[in-house]
Structure formats: C-alpha cells, structure tokens
Amino acid sequence: MKDPLFLTDSFFVEKPERIETILFLMSLCLLVYNLGQRELKNCFKRVKIGIKNQVGELTFRPTLRCIFQCFQSINYVI
Numbered sequence: 847m848k849d850p851l852f853l854t855d856s857f858f859v860e861k862p863e864r865i866e867t868i869l870f871l872m873s874l875c876l877l878v879y880n881l882g883q884r885e886l887k888n889c890f891k892r893v894k895i896g897i898k899n900q901v902g903e904l905t906f907r908p909t910l911r912c913i914f915q916c917f918q919s920i921n922y923v924i
Contacts, residue, residue, distance in 0.1 A: 883910040 859865055887907050890896070896904040899912055 879910060886910055886913060 859868070890906050890908065894906070896906045897908050897912070897916070899905045899908060900915070
C-alpha cells in the first residue's frame with residue numbers, strides 16, 4: 847500500500863456502505879494477489895528454474911510484481 851502505483855491516496859464516498867464495499871474489494875484483490883504469488887513461488891520451486899529480479903540477480907522466489915514488470919514491455923496487437 848505504500849507504493850505509489852497502488853493509487854490509494856484518498857477515497858471520497860457518501861455512504862458508509864460504500865466504504866465497506868471498497869474495503870471488501872481491496873481485501874479480495876489482496877487475497878487473489880497473494881494466492882497468485884504463492885502459486886508462482888510453488889511453481890518456481892517445483893521446476894527449479896530461476897528468474898532475474900530487479901537488481902539482476904537470479905532468484906527462485908520472485909514476487910508477482912516482478913513478473914508483472916517482466917511482462918510490462920510485451921505488446922500484442924491483433
């Protein structure tokens with residue numbers, strides 16, 4: 847949440863129900879993100895293949911954000 851890419855600086859809502867909904871959605875997104883990262887780390891552990899991290903060192907436990915950054919430069923046009 848401290849990363850500026852998350853863009854969670856402030857929320858302006860009129861009803862308390864909307865705050866609950868936003869918190870529920872953020873919690874759900876965090877759960878999906880953590881499950882994806884867990885599956886990614888288990889997959890790398892199983893196949894014993896590493897990937898270079900942001901510093902350029904080989905790692906067997908990359909974060910999901912690191913993988914997203916690897917795919918960031920790929921453009922596909924149909």
